[in-house]
Amino acid sequence: MSGLFTASVAKDDSVNILAQRSFTMADQNLFASLSGDVNPLHVDEIRARRTLIGDVAVHGMHTLLWSINVLAEQRRSLGNITHIDVRFPKPLHPNELVALNLTKETPTALHLRATVGSKVVAQIKLDISPSYTAIKQISADRPPLPPQKEYPAPQELSFPSIPGMQGLCPTFTSANDFDRLFPAAANLMGSETLRTLGACSYLVGIICPGAQSIFSRLNVDTDTSLLSMPLSYRVIEADERFLLVRHKIEGGGLRGEIEAFAPPPPPRQMSVSDLKLKISADEFSGQRALVIGGSRGLGELTSKIIAAGGGEVALTYAKGKEDAENVAQNLATTRTNTRILRFDVTQDNQAFYEEMATFRPTHVYYFATCQIFRHKSQAFELERLRTFMAFYVDGFWNLCRHLAGACPEHKMSIYYPSSVAVAERPPGMTEYAMAKASGEILCTDMDSLLPKLAVHIQRLPRLLTDQTNLVTRQDLSDPVDILLPIYRSMQQS
Amino acid sequence: MNKQDILDQLTEVFHDIFDDESITISPQTTAEDVDGWDSFNHINLIVATEMKFKIKFRAAETEELKNVGGLVDLIAAKLNVAS
Numbered sequence: 001m002s003g004l005f006t007a008s009v010a011k012d013d014s015v016n017i018l019a020q021r022s023f024t025m026a027d028q029n030l031f032a033s034l035s036g037d038v039n040p041l042h043v044d045e046i047r048a049r050r051t052l053i054g055d056v057a058v059h060g061m062h063t064l065l066w067s068i069n070v071l072a073e074q075r076r077s078l079g080n081i082t083h084i085d086v087r088f089p090k091p092l093h094p095n096e097l098v099a100l101n102l103t104k105e106t107p108t109a110l111h112l113r114a115t116v117g118s119k120v121v122a123q124i125k126l127d128i129s130p131s132y133t134a135i136k137q138i139s140a141d142r143p144p145l146p147p148q149k150e151y152p153a154p155q156e157l158s159f160p161s162i163p164g165m166q167g168l169c170p171t172f173t174s175a176n177d178f179d180r181l182f183p184a185a186a187n188l189m190g191s192e193t194l195r196t197l198g199a200c201s202y203l204v205g206i207i208c209p210g211a212q213s214i215f216s217r218l219n220v221d222t223d224t225s226l227l228s229m230p231l232s233y234r235v236i237e238a239d240e241r242f243l244l245v246r247h248k249i250e251g252g253g254l255r256g257e258i259e260a261f262a263p264p265p266p267p268r269q270m271s272v273s274d275l276k277l278k279i280s281a282d283e284f285s286g287q288r289a290l291v292i293g294g295s296r297g298l299g300e301l302t303s304k305i306i307a308a309g310g311g312e313v314a315l316t317y318a319k320g321k322e323d324a325e326n327v328a329q330n331l332a333t334t335r336t337n338t339r340i341l342r343f344d345v346t347q348d349n350q351a352f353y354e355e356m357a358t359f360r361p362t363h364v365y366y367f368a369t370c371q372i373f374r375h376k377s378q379a380f381e382l383e384r385l386r387t388f389m390a391f392y393v394d395g396f397w398n399l400c401r402h403l404a405g406a407c408p409e410h411k412m413s414i415y416y417p418s419s420v421a422v423a424e425r426p427p428g429m430t431e432y433a434m435a436k437a438s439g440e441i442l443c444t445d446m447d448s449l450l451p452k453l454a455v456h457i458q459r460l461p462r463l464l465t466d467q468t469n470l471v472t473r474q475d476l477s478d479p480v481d482i483l484l485p486i487y488r489s490m491q492q493s
Numbered sequence: 494m495n496k497q498d499i500l501d502q503l504t505e506v507f508h509d510i511f512d513d514e515s516i517t518i519s520p521q522t523t524a525e526d527v528d529g530w531d532s533f534n535h536i537n538l539i540v541a542t543e544m545k546f547k548i549k550f551r552a553a554e555t556e557e558l559k560n561v562g563g564l565v566d567l568i569a570a571k572l573n574v575a576s
Contacts, residue, residue: 087510089534103512111512120529123512216537241552242536259540427525 016102018112019070023058023094031062034181035198036172038151039205039213046319050296052214052263054371057091060215061201063122065182065194067100067112071126072184075110080135081189083127084256085219092121117378135190135224155210159238159262162245165208166234169199169249189253192227196252199231208235209245209262220249220256227253238262267464269301270480272330275308278480284309284491290361291315292343292368292399295324297465298417299367301479305487306363307331307338314359316343316352318368343368345395349402357406363490364403364414368395372432380430388435393442404450411452413490416443418459454493458486494574499546499565506541510534520562546572 025045032038040047041057048056064086072078092098096116104111107130114122151172175191178198186194197218204215229251236257237246247258289306293299294315303315304327313331315338317324324340331338339359343352345368370391374384396416403412418440421433443455463479500518508514511529524530530538539555542548542564548571558564568574 087537089529089531089537113512125512239540241550241555242540244536244540 018074018100018102020097020099021066022097023062023092025056025094027062028056028058028094030181031059031198031201032151034173034177034195035059035061035201036151036170037061037198037201037205039154039211041213042205046322049319049371050266050323051212053091054374055091055093057093058121059201059205060086060088060122061197061218063088063092063098063114064124064218065178065185065197067114067122067124068126068189069182069185070100071102071110071112072188077132078188079129079132081126081222082129083125083221085125085217087123087217088215089120089123091214092116132188135193135227152206153211154206154213155208156265157208157210157262159240159243162208162235162238162262164235167207167232169203169207169231169233169251171195171199171231171252172202189222190224190227193222193253196231196254199252200249200254200258203231203233203247203249204258204260207233208247209260212263212265214261214263215258216244216261217259218256219258220254222253223255224253226251226255233258269297270304272304272308272333275304275480278484279305279308281308282310283488284311286362287311287491288359288362289313290356290359290364290403292345292364292366293318294365294367295320295327297367297369298460298463298479298483299365300327302365302367302483302487303327303331303338305480305484306365307334307336310334310336311363312336312338314339314341314355314361316341318342318344345391345398353402353406356403360407360410361403361412362410364399364412366396366399366414366416372429385431385434388431389438392435392439396439397442400446400450400453400455404452408452411454413493414446414453414455415486415490416440416455416457418443418457420459420461422459456486456490456493494572496565496569496574499568499572499574500561502545503542503561503565503568506538506545510537510541518561520560520565522561523559542568548572 028042032043037059041051041053042059045056068081092114098114098116098121101113101115102110103113108128110126110128112124113120173195175195178194179186179191182194200218201215204213231249231251233247233249235245236248243262245260245262249256249258284306287306289311291299291303291313294303295317299315303313307313313336315324315327317340328338328340341352341355343349368391370387400414416439419436421429422437422440425433440457443457446453446455460482461477463482464476504518507516507518507527511527516527524535539550543550546568548568550567554567558567
């Protein structure tokens, strides 16, 4: 029960697979343009990594509409769908192979489960009428609308401002545009209702909770008498305990409720000016610090700590150039120079090492990481272990080896952040703990492998970063209180 | 209503949340015994339980739960059910 989205193991539904597919980024952009839900979580690979989910996620409504479309293609004699209850227990990411499984079928109910391996990404319960009544296509004669050039950006709402919110939910395309993407579902449910389901995505991702949101559940009746009404919404509960928002919705052929989480925004690391209250202006003077992964999280904080103490910083990023520039802008308030460099542990970094030969770092802080809490589809994933090893072992070794070659004449202090997970073994983190343990062994042997490097290892507790910014409240230590003593010790050694 | 009644109704909540009518629970059942009972579904379970029994838990109460028996006891206390 600790930590959001830990691994789960579902039953094997493979015997009832109706269809399989993966969603591409092109699919993401298409559904975003149809629904208007252009939340970065769905379309922006850089900004999505700073969300709670940590990577681009497929729109839940896209998964639902695809599922209904598959069902309608394969069950030609279905009655009308009178009720939809869908939950999204785990995120589905682009390029993951998702299987749609039929888990229950009675004359009046169909249950579907969308899974990636054993990871359940959607649980869909449909109530079906005994016979089918054709649904009037209200907008069948309307031509498709041209694509919108601009969509409203997601609202940045504080949780206390959410209770009482209400309004109408706009649509951005003709209902016919949904026909083209989901023809069988449109034939079964009517294209207006499909467009309304798309609008539900817009409601959650853009209006409320908006920028920080996770669609959790849609529980609605279908009602053709509501087809000509615009979709209206009203927040009926904002549960602070779980940061859970419940909407009552009505219109566009649907009536019911939506539940969505409103996780906190990405944490902001302390600024240089605030750090200066804790750090003497010259306690890191003389340091030329190379901070790998210095664009966010603990790497960002490390860059600021060293700069606040008078050190010179070269910080690297792998993807988030804009994030790195923002950090450098904050560092510019000190009188030290800052370099921004691209460094990707998974690639050749020749130009980077050439620059290091001139920078000649005295200290190196290694915060290169991949996403730690990504949802697993198996209890143990070898590929996941390989990914962690690439960052925490191979990448670290290659960096040390090249730096030792680029700057052969002087000693370097290197900080390797290990984790308490090596000893505590939190559930679902076997691969992470294994890779960090391997990294520790490598560091311990570094004295003989690369004698010019002095490697400092300390196991860190879970600290507040993008990756630990969960919906459930946690008591996390202040990262400054943990890191600063380590860096002071390295400065003195 | 006694604790067995609570457990029976709680079983229905589990069936609904996990969409699996084969799930059986006992007071000793923990999150490790039920496929998919992670912290996300824990929230779903708590919210659905509150709706089923028309009660509200405090956040601290839900964080301290160790097993289904603890949840049954908590519900019983809210409903003033004698043990």
